[in-house]
Amino acid sequence: VAEIKKDSRFADIDFKESEGDGKSFPRLSVKNRPEIVTLGTGTSDGNFKTGEYISPDQLQKWFDEKKDFVIIDMRNDYEHVVGHFENSILFPVDTFKEIPKQIENLEHLKDKTIVNVCTGGVRCEKASSYLLEKGFKNVHQLEGGMVRYLEKHPGKKFKGSLYVFDKRVVVNYDSPEQHVVIGRCKHCNVPSEKCENCSNLDCHKHLICCEECNEKFGLFCSDQCRKIVESKSLSVK
Numbered sequence: 001v002a003e004i005k006k007d008s009r010f011a012d013i014d015f016k017e018s019e020g021d022g023k024s025f026p027r028l029s030v031k032n033r034p035e036i037v038t039l040g041t042g043t044s045d046g047n048f049k050t051g052e053y054i055s056p057d058q059l060q061k062w063f064d065e066k067k068d069f070v071i072i073d074m075r076n077d078y079e080h081v082v083g084h085f086e087n088s089i090l091f092p093v094d095t096f097k098e099i100p101k102q103i104e105n106l107e108h109l110k111d112k113t114i115v116n117v118c119t120g121g122v123r124c125e126k127a128s129s130y131l132l133e134k135g136f137k138n139v140h141q142l143e144g145g146m147v148r149y150l151e152k153h154p155g156k157k158f159k160g161s162l163y164v165f166d167k168r169v170v171v172n173y174d175s176p177e178q179h180v181v182i183g184r185c186k187h188c189n190v191p192s193e194k195c196e197n198c199s200n201l202d203c204h205k206h207l208i209c210c211e212e213c214n215e216k217f218g219l220f221c222s223d224q225c226r227k228i229v230e231s232k233s234l235s236v237k
Helices: 057-067 095-111 122-133 145-152 211-217 223-236
Strands: 052-055 070-073 084-085 113-117 136-143 158-160 195-197 206-208
Touching: 052 057, 057 145, 070 084, 070 095, 070 145, 095 122, 113 122, 145 158, 145 195, 158 211
Parallel strands: 052 136, 070 113, 113 136
Antiparallel strands: 084 158, 195 206
């Protein structure tokens, strides 16, 4: 981080830091990508128009004042089920690039005050630009993403844990006394935050599966996936 900040081109990057065990990221990976996050609309990653930034403090003020606005969660469904803002709207998508196919479901919100949210704010840069392009009038994006909000306002309007793309999988910012698990096991519906991938490699869907159901049913998102893997195993034998 210190070396990158020596370069004037990167001096204003907002680096996110959180506690780990030193093994969360086993290696450093730097890649050249045509799109930072793939939306698939042909929009470049240049200086396009984006939604107005709203700080975590301002968002909390809106909550406190009961301002009329809508939060749209720009993350994937498996991230949302582990933790999210109260009453936020989620696109029913598995990946970010599916959002354009679902945009018609938000037509009734075009004249509403909208706040886009995501983990660190990157996806909202693209998403807010896309909403403006599609005729949405009053679009904001949470500055610094959920990470910055949770650092300042833990235990308030964000419920559950934050899904992260490293070996920790989920992190939470509130105290153990405040923390409420909102994730539910796919099989038995008990509160859980244990996220796993379906053992059917052709599916590999991310799901919440508690340890008891893991032992009882295995890591499968459905009976169909379990039967597929069992049949392949029998064929091999």
